[in-house]
Amino acid sequence: MSTHRLISQDEINTFNTDGVVCLRQVLDPKWIEHLRVAVQVALDHAADSKNARDIAAEAGKKGRFHNEQSLWRYREGFKDFLLESPLADIAKRLTGSSRIRLYNDHLLVKEPGTDAPTPWHQDGTYFRVTGEQILSMWIGLDPVRAETGAMSFVRGSHAWGKMFRPRAFATGNDRDSAAFDGPLPDIDGNPDTYETICYEMEPGDLTIHHALTIHGAQGNTSPEQRRRGYSVRLLGDDVRYADRSWTSYVIGNGLDDGDPVYEHPDFPLLRPVLTASE
């Protein structure tokens, strides 16, 4: 059983207002080491997985931007981490949800000298679920700086009530559908209108963002510093299945639009762990 520090009310308020919060030093070094080992195996065996992609190669850019989803299903080490680490407990405290389920996990590694950015996007537009209690937790396994690909978030964008067209990471092209509120606004071209927050991080820190918070990242221009990121998507009590044909990530087979996701094996319940205060 693992413990972690208590998440403060200030941190919860920041998440609710900004749509993102950086929790400093909530993950024990043993978990960082555990993930580094699991991640290296995934990187070394990328050729074995149909889920693994190199976005830099696909985009014709320099470097390597390894992208792989659903590792918990088939790669050693990830499921243990999701079940035993404090992530579900932290998500409960942030959302007030009584139970937390997994949507998926996602490895995003930008090796030194990778010029592929992560385009601005909202995670929720790629998901086959809807609800207020959908979170992404991003764990850096290296010191992360703006120039190595630290994520930036548009402050408060989760509360706009908008779902903009999702963008393909490799091509930067939008997927169109009448379901969306048009294209994403021009964030970079309007710095006075859109306030962005970029968290530089140390191993042990994690950022948590709401599924509708707009975010993105630069490439990794460092000649030697890796940027290994592991992102976990979690669901709370209010989440329902959304039958969205435009999403390429298929999950929840057999569920109908609006169904709760509780009983479906694609959305496993994450065990609770103890907080330092309990």
Ligand SMILES: O=C(O)CCC(=O)C(=O)O
């Ligand atoms: O790691 C990145 O560059 C992007 C990650 C991301 O968009 C996410 O975790 O939601």
